[in-house]
Amino acid sequence: AQTVTQSQPEMSVQEAETVTLSCTYDTSESNYYLFWYKQPPSRQMILVIRQEAYKQQNATENRFSVNFQKAAKSFSLKISDSQLGDTAMYFCAFMLQGAQKLVFGQGTRLTINP
Amino acid sequence: DAGVIQSPRHEVTEMGQEVTLRCKPISGHNSLFWYRQTMMRGLELLIYFNNNVPIDDSGMPEDRFSAKMPNASFSTLKIQPSEPRDSAVYFCASSFFGGFAGELFFGEGSRLTVL
Numbered sequence A: 001a002q003t004v005t006q007s008q009p010e011m012s013v014q015e016a017e018t019v020t021l022s023c024t025y026d027t028s029e030s031n032y033y034l035f036w037y038k039q040p041p042s043r044q045m046i047l048v049i050r051q052e053a054y055k056q057q058n059a060t061e062n063r064f065s066v067n068f069q070k071a072a073k074s075f076s077l078k079i080s081d082s083q084l085g086d087t088a089m090y091f092c093a094f095m096l097q098g099a100q101k102l103v104f105g106q107g108t109r110l111t112i113n114p
Numbered sequence B: 001d002a003g004v005i006q007s008p009r010h011e012v013t014e015m016g017q018e019v020t021l022r023c024k025p026i027s028g029h030n031s032l033f034w035y036r037q038t039m040m041r042g043l044e045l046l047i048y049f050n051n052n053v054p055i056d057d058s059g060m061p062e063d064r065f066s067a068k069m070p071n072a073s074f075s076t077l078k079i080q081p082s083e084p085r086d087s088a089v090y091f092c093a094s095s096f097f098g099g100f101a102g103e104l105f106f107g108e109g110s111r112l113t114v115l
Helices: none
Strands: A003-005 A010-014 A019-021 A024-026 A032-039 A046-052 A064-069 A074-079 A088-096 A108-113 B005-007 B010-013 B019-024 B031-038 B042-050 B053-056 B065-071 B074-079 B088-095 B110-114
Touching (some): A010 A019, A019 A108, A024 A074, A032 A064, A046 A064, A046 A074, B019 B110, B031 B074, B042 B074, B053 B065
Parallel strands (some): B010 B110
Antiparallel strands (some): A032 A088, A088 A108, B005 B019, B019 B074, B031 B088, B065 B074
């Protein structure tokens, strides 16, 4: 079975700083996807960024980028120029290619301070 | 375009009562997921449907839980009888199977408290 581990329960940074959230996963499969989802206080989960395991290039979406290390089974999220609206729970998630089941980590509560 | 709509947003009930949570997926989506979120266990997939057919219900905790999807625009998750350990936030999500893999659209969740 696949597992996803987020070792940082909480993080806090000042507005405009850069912050990196960590995620590791365990799988014996080669083809899969990795995701970061954001859950703001409103509770609605939103997809932030996605990475295909077969791609060596790290995904980026505006201020959000990932550092995907397949051999190390590591998938960290970097948020540049952090904004107050980035305050949320962030979940790392895994999905096998061809499957539909998302396996989530425990989440990291990120607070951006003014 | 309306997102995934869940009701009720909050439900407080007493142990032993029946609870029904409702979900309206995004129009055109053909997959629907029910997740449960607790502090202890995080986000767990309970069941998902493709084209209204249950595909994987291995996450359903026990026989007290049941889910239905009578048509493409409506699903229910029922707990009978409810117990205090069922207290959690229940999320419904939908997606287009065959589209952007892993892009689930979540509702705002139903917070259930069983006393």
